[in-house]
Amino acid sequence: xxxxxxxxxxxxxxxxxxxxxxxxxxxxxxxxxxxxxxxxxxxxxxxxxxxxxxxxxxxxxxxxxxxxxxxxxxxxxxxxxxxxxxxxxxxxxxxxxxxxxxxxxxxxxxxxxxxxxxxxxxxxxxxxxxxxxxxxxxxxxxxxxxxxxxxxxxxxxxxxxxxxxxxxxxxxxxxxxxxxxxxxxxxxxxxxxxxxxxxxxxxxxxxxxxxxxxxxxxxxxxxxxxxxxxxxxxxxxxxxxxxxxxxxxxxxxxx
Numbered sequence: 001x002x003x004x005x006x007x008x009x010x011x012x013x014x015x016x017x018x019x020x021x022x023x024x025x026x027x028x029x030x031x032x033x034x035x036x037x038x039x040x041x042x043x044x045x046x047x048x049x050x051x052x053x054x055x056x057x058x059x060x061x062x063x064x065x066x067x068x069x070x071x072x073x074x075x076x077x078x079x080x081x082x083x084x085x086x087x088x089x090x091x092x093x094x095x096x097x098x099x100x101x102x103x104x105x106x107x108x109x110x111x112x113x114x115x116x117x118x119x120x121x122x123x124x125x126x127x128x129x130x131x132x133x134x135x136x137x138x139x140x141x142x143x144x145x146x147x148x149x150x151x152x153x154x155x156x157x158x159x160x161x162x163x164x165x166x167x168x169x170x171x172x173x174x175x176x177x178x179x180x181x182x183x184x185x186x187x188x189x190x191x192x193x194x195x196x197x198x199x200x201x202x203x204x205x206x207x208x209x210x211x212x213x214x215x216x217x218x219x220x221x222x223x224x225x226x227x228x229x230x231x232x233x234x235x236x237x238x239x240x241x242x243x244x245x246x247x248x249x250x251x252x253x254x255x
Contacts, residue, residue, distance in 0.1 A: 017244035034111035067095035144226035168170035191236035
């Protein structure tokens with residue numbers, strides 16, 4: 001099973017930049033999208049030709065902001081159900097969490113909050129993280145979990161090009177990094193690190209100062225799995241040659 005996750009930074013923009021070609025080239029069984037930035041009303045007015053995929057949308061209440069979506073290949077028979085949100089209105093209204101129940105595990109597609117410049121949303125993000133972990137641990141009592149998406153945090157110094165300069169900046173605060181450590185210690189595995197060891201590779205680059213061309217990036221997009229699933233992971237990778245967004249797609253292949 002091939003699962004890919006991509007923060008597209010606007011579904012309409014990336015559709016114009018080759019999203020259909022990407023689907024044809026990589027043929028994921030499941031594609032998880034974050035930051036779709038489209039309302040239900042706008043989506044109904046926009047023609048997306050995802051004929052080979054079944055669509056599950058979770059837009060934010062605020063138009064042009066946040067939101068998630070999942071595309072599942074037509075004929076893929078593992079899906080048992082879909083749930084948008086996780087029961088807390090102030091988070092669910094931003095369209096940040098989808099839970100896809102499959103036969104052997106739950107797949108969570110998550111767009112974690114950005115703590116923002118001057119850390120104006122750091123408290124909001126910390127609360128989101130804690131409540132999400134509680135939700136995940138409840139799911140784990142039934143079956144294991146795969147949690148993918150834009151976590152908006154670089155966990156360790158190896159995960160960004162300039163750790164010293166970014167100490168305390170959004171996405172690299174002690175609060176965010178400490179939670180990521182807590183999450184992994186709660187029984188989850190960062191699949192990219194498990195498979196690739198100390199490989200340096202990034203999944204996001206600022207639009208400023210030609211950061212992508214110079215590879216001054218951050219690894220903030222992840223696939224983390226319950227310990228029970230780690231032996232099923234065959235591959236974990238970042239498709240950093242794929243353009244169309246300020247993020248690169250990330251993927252896993254599991255037995």
